[in-house]
Amino acid sequence: MTHSKDRLKMFKEMLEAKRKQILENAQNTLADEMTLNADDLPDEMDLASSEALQSFTFRLRGREKFLLEKVEHALEKIIDGSFGLCEECGEEIAPKRLEARPETNLCIRCKEEQERAERDFG
Numbered sequence: 001m002t003h004s005k006d007r008l009k010m011f012k013e014m015l016e017a018k019r020k021q022i023l024e025n026a027q028n029t030l031a032d033e034m035t036l037n038a039d040d041l042p043d044e045m046d047l048a049s050s051e052a053l054q055s056f057t058f059r060l061r062g063r064e065k066f067l068l069e070k071v072e073h074a075l076e077k078i079i080d081g082s083f084g085l086c087e088e089c090g091e092e093i094a095p096k097r098l099e100a101r102p103e104t105n106l107c108i109r110c111k112e113e114q115e116r117a118e119r120d121f122g
Contacts, residue, residue, distance in 0.1 A: 003084055007095075011102045012078050018103065019071045022064050029057060070103040077105075086110050 003011070077083040084093050088110035097108055106114065 008078055008083065011083065011098065012075065014102045015071050015075050015078075019068065019075075022068045022071070026061065026064060029061070067103065070105070073105065074103045088114075 074083065077085075084098055085091070086093055086107040087105045089107065091107050093104060093107045097104060104111070
């Protein structure tokens with residue numbers, strides 16, 4: 001089943017909205033971190049808390065960067081005509097799965113196998 005132009009347009013709009021949100025979140029996070037209030041000079045507890053928050057923010061940014069890459073890849077697949085095909089087995093990805101996660105590149109069966117392998121070896 002190939003996707004109609006209307007469905008592809010819907011997925012493209014969903015992906016573009018997701019990309020925009022990720023970029024806005026990253027920009028807001030960066031702007032918030034660049035703001036330094038002279039009254040907030042850290043003592044030891046503040047410094048430890050700040051370092052923990054910074055570590056969390058970097059992890060979050062890493063996840064957002066990974067998601068952004070997946071979104072960009074899905075948009076490329078719309079252009080090249082391979083959107084909605086599992087990159088592992090080549091089968092079509094269920095429409096409901098694409099609606100829930102349009103950036104996905106694996107069908108549910110291959111994703112479950114990947115997660116099982118990660119649990120077993122990770």
